[in-house]
Amino acid sequence: MSQTSQPTSSSANPGAAPDNAAALSYDLLKQDPDPTSKARLGKVHTPHGSFDTPAFMPVGTQATIKGLMPRDVAATGAQTILANTYHLMLRPGSELVEKMGGLHGWMGWDGPILTDSGGFQVFSLGGLNEIDDDGVSFKNHLNGARVRMTPEDSMRVQEQLGADIIMAFDDCPPAAQVKANPRAGGAAAAEAAPVMSDAEYVERVKVANDRTLRWLDRCVTAHRASGRWDTQALFGIVQGGTDLDQRTACAAAVTAHDLPGFAVGGVAVGEGPNEIARVVQHTAPLLPENKPRYLMGVGYERDIVTAVRAGIDMFDCVLPTRNGRNAMAFTRTGRIRLKNARFAEDSGPIEAGCDCVACGGGFSRSYLRHLFQTGESLGGVLVSLHNLRHFQRLLLDIRTAIRDNGWTTLARRWPVAFAADGDAG
Numbered sequence: 001m002s003q004t005s006q007p008t009s010s011s012a013n014p015g016a017a018p019d020n021a022a023a024l025s026y027d028l029l030k031q032d033p034d035p036t037s038k039a040r041l042g043k044v045h046t047p048h049g050s051f052d053t054p055a056f057m058p059v060g061t062q063a064t065i066k067g068l069m070p071r072d073v074a075a076t077g078a079q080t081i082l083a084n085t086y087h088l089m090l091r092p093g094s095e096l097v098e099k100m101g102g103l104h105g106w107m108g109w110d111g112p113i114l115t116d117s118g119g120f121q122v123f124s125l126g127g128l129n130e131i132d133d134d135g136v137s138f139k140n141h142l143n144g145a146r147v148r149m150t151p152e153d154s155m156r157v158q159e160q161l162g163a164d165i166i167m168a169f170d171d172c173p174p175a176a177q178v179k180a181n182p183r184a185g186g187a188a189a190a191e192a193a194p195v196m197s198d199a200e201y202v203e204r205v206k207v208a209n210d211r212t213l214r215w216l217d218r219c220v221t222a223h224r225a226s227g228r229w230d231t232q233a234l235f236g237i238v239q240g241g242t243d244l245d246q247r248t249a250c251a252a253a254v255t256a257h258d259l260p261g262f263a264v265g266g267v268a269v270g271e272g273p274n275e276i277a278r279v280v281q282h283t284a285p286l287l288p289e290n291k292p293r294y295l296m297g298v299g300y301e302r303d304i305v306t307a308v309r310a311g312i313d314m315f316d317c318v319l320p321t322r323n324g325r326n327a328m329a330f331t332r333t334g335r336i337r338l339k340n341a342r343f344a345e346d347s348g349p350i351e352a353g354c355d356c357v358a359c360g361g362g363f364s365r366s367y368l369r370h371l372f373q374t375g376e377s378l379g380g381v382l383v384s385l386h387n388l389r390h391f392q393r394l395l396l397d398i399r400t401a402i403r404d405n406g407w408t409t410l411a412r413r414w415p416v417a418f419a420a421d422g423d424a425g
Helices: 070-075 085-090 094-099 103-107 119-124 151-161 186-190 198-225 244-254 273-286 301-310 319-325 365-373 377-404 407-413
Strands: 025-031 040-046 049-053 055-060 081-083 113-115 129-131 136-139 146-149 165-167 233-238 261-264 293-295 314-317
Touching: 040 377, 049 055, 055 319, 055 377, 085 094, 085 119, 085 146, 085 151, 094 151, 103 113, 146 151, 151 165, 151 198, 198 233, 198 244, 233 244, 244 273, 261 273, 273 293, 273 301, 301 377, 319 377, 365 377, 377 407
Parallel strands: 055 081, 055 314, 081 113, 113 165, 165 233, 233 261, 261 293, 293 314
Antiparallel strands: 025 040, 040 049, 129 136, 136 146
């Protein structure tokens, strides 16, 4: 089965020029034969190449996957990566990146690149930002200067960065509550302290949705006027927090724009896995079948498998490299902390059977622990590469499971993706 995204006129603005699916096309290759699953195989085509879906995108916040050469990232199986608009806007500035030829040539990555809009980083600044209906004012975390960001600014910066896929500027509301451990359940979740009352949360989500939709209209207008409509694909973002009615309303309004792809945002801001699953399972089927669907900022193996089965195609997360730099390695049976004393005399690899450069290169758990104990940067490099390969192997096996209806085999090969707790100690 093959469906290529081809636009007609935008239903949000009848008579306007078609939205920019010409910058990206999506082939829907196969629907999962499992009747309990909405998973699908696909391929996304961009001006800088194609990538298979479901796909996991490593995060290069400041135009680099920290400590790793682009060729080594590609060798893990990554076909597309993500860079961060907020950080690159502040330093070195998108004008300089554009002058140097755009992200692809500047950072040495010749495959597809997605940039986020900067909205999540502005949200995460918390008390440092002031949000109004026109945009966001925030304090530059580098020098304390006040910075203004509007939907038009986000479009301009992402256009100058030169990414293949750019994201609409949105208002990302906080989670209803903050947990000491965001993945905790049961009593730990029940004891979480509310950030706001239920009524306050519902109102905050409604305001965020209204802003997100108005800002999307402005992003579409600004991007269409930029002259880059046919080379950079604009994705809309569905917000709504954990309120499923708000998710439904937002999805209907966002998808009224015939954009080449759509994202589910606001589900990696403190919710536990059960809430993530509930929101994604509700929202993903509301998005067009012939466009790629992107779940922003997720996540752990269990969350990815659940979202794939709900119909999501694209993922990104900082976990593989952030955890790798801090001596935490992902394995098929759970995460392990390589600084633990029990690994001091462990001559085995991080994970038997793994073909990453760390495991395949003969680097033992003992040696890796030594690198972290002595502050040698090679430890973070090797474990980051292992973790990136771990997630690419998972996505490869997920694609195989969709093709062959092999979910039972996947569960046997990847117990961490079907367990309640992914921490092996």
